[in-house]
Amino acid sequence: xxxxHPRVGRLQKDAVTESIVLNMGPQHPSxxxxxxxxxxxSGETILAARPVIGYLHRGIEKLAEHRTYAQCMVLVDRxxxxxxxxxxxxxxxxxxxxxxxxxxxxxxxLRTMYAExxxxxxxxxxxxxxxxxxxxxxxxxxxxxxxxxxFDFFEATTGSRLMPNYLRFGGVKxxxxxxxxxxxxxxxAKDLIDALDEFDGLVTGNxxxxxxxxxxxxxxxxxxxxxxxxxxxxxxxxxxxxxxIDTPYGVYDxxxxxxxxxxxxxxxxxxxxxxxEMRESAKMALQCIExxxxxxxxxxxxxxxxxxxxxxxxxxxxTRGELGFHIVSDGSPKPYRFRxxxxxxxxxxxxxxxxxxxxxxxxxxxxxxxxxVMAEIxx
Amino acid sequence: xxxxxxxxxxxxxxxxxxxxxxxxxxxYRKRVLPPKSRIFLSMRATPDGKALCNxxxxxxxxxxxxxxxxxxxxxxxxxxxxxxxxxGRCTFCGICEENCPRHALxxxxxxxxxxFDKGTLTYALIADGTATGACVIVERTxxxxxxxxxxxxxxx
Amino acid sequence: MNARIFLxxxxxxxxxxxxxxxxxxxxxxxERKLVGHIHRRPGPMHTGWHGILQPFADMLKMLSKEDxxxxxxxxxxxWLGPAVAVVPAFMALAVLPLAPGFALADIGNGLFFVFxxxxxxxxxxxxxxxxxxxxxxxxxxxRSAAQLISYEIPMLIVALGxxxxxxxxxxxxxxxxxxxxxxxxxxxxxLLIFFITAVAEMNRSPFDMPEAESELVAGIHTEYxxxxxxxxxxxxxxxxxxxxxxxxxxxxGGWHLWPLPPxxxxxxxxLYLVQSGIIWLRGxxxxxxxxxxxxxxxxxxxxxxxxxxxxVGVLATTFKGF
Numbered sequence: 001x002x003x004x005h006p007r008v009g010r011l012q013k014d015a016v017t018e019s020i021v022l023n024m025g026p027q028h029p030s031x032x033x034x035x036x037x038x039x040x041x042s043g044e045t046i047l048a049a050r051p052v053i054g055y056l057h058r059g060i061e062k063l064a065e066h067r068t069y070a071q072c073m074v075l076v077d078r079x080x081x082x083x084x085x086x087x088x089x090x091x092x093x094x095x096x097x098x099x100x101x102x103x104x105x106x107x108x109x110l111r112t113m114y115a116e117x118x119x120x121x122x123x124x125x126x127x128x129x130x131x132x133x134x135x136x137x138x139x140x141x142x143x144x145x146x147x148x149x150x151f152d153f154f155e156a157t158t159g160s161r162l163m164p165n166y167l168r169f170g171g172v173k174x175x176x177x178x179x180x181x182x183x184x185x186x187x188x189a190k191d192l193i194d195a196l197d198e199f200d201g202l203v204t205g206n207x208x209x210x211x212x213x214x215x216x217x218x219x220x221x222x223x224x225x226x227x228x229x230x231x232x233x234x235x236x237x238x239x240x241x242x243x244x245i246d247t248p249y250g251v252y253d254x255x256x257x258x259x260x261x262x263x264x265x266x267x268x269x270x271x272x273x274x275x276x277e278m279r280e281s282a283k284m285a286l287q288c289i290e291x292x293x294x295x296x297x298x299x300x301x302x303x304x305x306x307x308x309x310x311x312x313x314x315x316x317x318x319t320r321g322e323l324g325f326h327i328v329s330d331g332s333p334k335p336y337r338f339r340x341x342x343x344x345x346x347x348x349x350x351x352x353x354x355x356x357x358x359x360x361x362x363x364x365x366x367x368x369x370x371x372x373v374m375a376e377i378x379x
Numbered sequence: 380x381x382x383x384x385x386x387x388x389x390x391x392x393x394x395x396x397x398x399x400x401x402x403x404x405x406x407y408r409k410r411v412l413p414p415k416s417r418i419f420l421s422m423r424a425t426p427d428g429k430a431l432c433n434x435x436x437x438x439x440x441x442x443x444x445x446x447x448x449x450x451x452x453x454x455x456x457x458x459x460x461x462x463x464x465x466x467g468r469c470t471f472c473g474i475c476e477e478n479c480p481r482h483a484l485x486x487x488x489x490x491x492x493x494x495f496d497k498g499t500l501t502y503a504l505i506a507d508g509t510a511t512g513a514c515v516i517v518e519r520t521x522x523x524x525x526x527x528x529x530x531x532x533x534x535x
Numbered sequence: 536m537n538a539r540i541f542l543x544x545x546x547x548x549x550x551x552x553x554x555x556x557x558x559x560x561x562x563x564x565x566e567r568k569l570v571g572h573i574h575r576r577p578g579p580m581h582t583g584w585h586g587i588l589q590p591f592a593d594m595l596k597m598l599s600k601e602d603x604x605x606x607x608x609x610x611x612x613x614w615l616g617p618a619v620a621v622v623p624a625f626m627a628l629a630v631l632p633l634a635p636g637f638a639l640a641d642i643g644n645g646l647f648f649v650f651x652x653x654x655x656x657x658x659x660x661x662x663x664x665x666x667x668x669x670x671x672x673x674x675x676x677x678r679s680a681a682q683l684i685s686y687e688i689p690m691l692i693v694a695l696g697x698x699x700x701x702x703x704x705x706x707x708x709x710x711x712x713x714x715x716x717x718x719x720x721x722x723x724x725x726l727l728i729f730f731i732t733a734v735a736e737m738n739r740s741p742f743d744m745p746e747a748e749s750e751l752v753a754g755i756h757t758e759y760x761x762x763x764x765x766x767x768x769x770x771x772x773x774x775x776x777x778x779x780x781x782x783x784x785x786x787x788g789g790w791h792l793w794p795l796p797p798x799x800x801x802x803x804x805x806l807y808l809v810q811s812g813i814i815w816l817r818g819x820x821x822x823x824x825x826x827x828x829x830x831x832x833x834x835x836x837x838x839x840x841x842x843x844x845x846x847v848g849v850l851a852t853t854f855k856g857f
Contacts, residue, residue, distance in 0.1 A: 022670050030749035044674060044825060071443035074472040135740065135749050135822025138392060141574040145401055156413035159486070165472040173477065201391045203821070205384035208741060212824050303441070303478060360674065361750050361824050385820070392573045392819040401575045 033374025090316030113288035171298030231321025424510030431483035438475035467500035573818035612666035617766035620659025667758030675754030679745035710789030
């Protein structure tokens with residue numbers, strides 16, 4: 001398959017050269033986390049690529065079997081530490097479905113707001129790392145300024161910037177101070193949009209950037225489905241699959257928004273889908289703040305939860321794609337089996353196909369568009 | 380036109396170059412963390428060294444990482460002789476504070492406790508039955524809020 | 536040769552090296568500050584007034600670091616590489632004038648001497664990359680060789696246009712020909728091409744292929760530590776100085792700032808403005824892809840520079856005093 005590639009096949013036929021194996025990562029300035037890629041190179045052209053994962057394996061799935069359900073929330077935070085609230089929410093939904101816990105109205109709105117805010121911060125992080133991968137230092141530092149501002153809100157309301165442990169079975173930990181909400185509303189409505197416009201000016205319209213992304217590593221919908229790719233990467237190939245619409249949860253069906261898709265399927269499409277998603281998510285968070293009803297934020301749940309025997313699988317649209325939690329309960333306070341379907345793991349599995357025949361510098365342009373988090377892949 | 384995006388980028392960075400910087404200038408100007416921020420575990424105690432803790436062990440049993448070690452008084456099981464926190468293991472999840480029925484546990488916003496010696500990361504909130512200097516001094520010994528009614532069974 | 540002239544020249548050469556060291560220190564600090572402010576952060580602040588002593592701290596650090604030579608490195612070339620890169624950059628400076636006739640050697644072929652010296656630098660970079668016995672630096676070395684060779688051609692062709700207009704290869708004459716109107720006004724296409732190629736020649740972002748830190752770890756100098764790394768850095772800053780000096784001399788009127796009287800102050804001012812502009816580019820742009828960059832030189836810049844040369848030739852023969 002790789003030999004069929006026009007740029008590779010010709011090289012192999014005509015020239016007698018030795019290919020070198022380059023170990024890219026796990027210690028490399030632009031590897032996101034401890035990802036290791038073995039590249040077989042002919043000159044600067046990649047003949048074959050083999051992802052090597054597992055450097056950040058902490059045994060979270062096994063650890064979870066020795067913790068109570070509430071304690072697992074701490075581990076869930078550490079799965080995908082860039083989109084913590086999405087993880088927590090998916091896990092909460094799994095347990096709530098298993099134990100048949102009702103969630104108050106206001107808590108659903110709060111969860112949706114936090115999930116969309118974290119989607120913004122996650123994509124900001126991705127935007128910055130794309131800039132770094134392509135050799136510019138400025139985007140990452142610009143992207144961190146709005147990200148830090150949203151983290152300030154997280155810290156003031158949940159007590160932690162990165163590892164909030166905020167969602168609870170049957171609601172959220174505590175209500176949010178209205179003054180903080182007001183300040184965030186003002187920020188999202190004006191300053192965040194200004195910052196995003198600035199990013200567009202800095203990177204999106206830049207001819208160098210476009211020349212590096214346009215038409216790079218195209219992927220069709222069929223290929224994406226075959227490789228298990230989900231999330232923004234899938235929507236960039238023309239699929240409209242978005243679990244927030246397909247299997248509505250939270251208050252997404254009551255918000256006024258649209259799912260961002262693109263039909264080109266190349267690296268630029270992946271970029272533009274994520275850039276537009278940030279604006280959509282900010283819009284959704286704004287609507288949540290405006291329309292949020294008053295009321296309880298938490299139903300009373302036993303401190304040590306014992307869900308009935310059974311199993312549950314919950315699909316959730318995380319920032320990187322379809323996040324799944326499969327939890328088997330044997331009626332004890334600890335899960336019998338705790339399994340995570342990680343979107344980034346599936347997305348990274350498309351990488352060898354996407355970067356065969358590319359150049360080393362193209363590899364990073366492709367890799368940046370995958371937006372993986374090693375903590376979630378290795379677990 | 381080709382080059383428009385390049386010029387636009389230059390105008391963005393040029394504007395920022397002349398604008399204000401966004402640094403916190405940390406060691407010179409310290410950030411004041413919001414009161415909800417979870418940094419190091421502390422306990423409420425009265426000025427005469429009486430801690431609010433009644434040694435119910437909820438925090439010790441609920442802690443995911445075995446951070447807390449409580450020693451009960453063998454004569455009075457509602458009194459803790461020692462309460463040690465191994466903050467080197469702590470993940471700052473806040474489960475202990477949330478579950479404390481007397482609202483004795485609290486978090487400080489003091490974040491400058493970096494050390495070269497792992498041993499110093501373990502500190503006592505109660506030693507020999509009296510509250511140590513790591514506690515937060517409050518006026519009343521009664522809990523600030525009534526104990527939450529949501530308490531369930533403890534892990535066996 | 537008269538002993539007095541010899542002594543003066545020797546002192547001048549030593550003074551040049553001191554000036555170079557000073558320039559590296561200034562640029563090291565200024566680049567950090569400028570890129571810092573582009574990033575909305577203040578840059579170094581702790582050492583001295585606004586971190587002015589930071590380069591000295593770096594220098595101390597580099598001097599005190601262990602001088603590591605990788606086990607399987609080519610020892611001779613590993614030593615030779617930084618020297619081959621840094622010495623031609625120093626030598627090019629010998630003919631660059633600061634004021635009319637005020638250069639270490641104001642030779643008649645100054646223009647070509649500078650280009651000849653710049654042609655040697657890629658050898659140094661290639662040796663640096665090759666000798667470290669590291670795959671990253673090998674890729675960086677090959678990139679460096681390809682890049683510097685292909686960008687020299689349009690640069691030289693544009694310089695020929697200047698030669699045609701000025702009628703002399705002596706740098707002083709070229710500058711004096713711009714006492715009222717700069718060549719930047721007369722040959723704007725030439726300036727654009729020369730600026731792009733000069734930035735590429737000095738391996739600065741967005742053309743920093745050989746060291747592409749996000750792709751090739753640190754590119755050619757991955758294996759270098761201590762003062763040998765310092766030498767590579769010095770070569771890069773000196774190349775930047777030479778490149779900017781050439782831009783100022785050939786296009787921006789050197790010491791002339793009509794209608795003000797000519798003065799070396801203008802030259803130094805322009806020099807650092809051009810260098811600041813190059814740092815600004817670094818703070819703004821992403822890196823080009825390596826093959827796009829080659830295409831840019833061979834497909835666009837070389838034809839454009841030839842067209843520029845033709846245009847200049849036509850204008851220079853048609854209008855007297857162009």
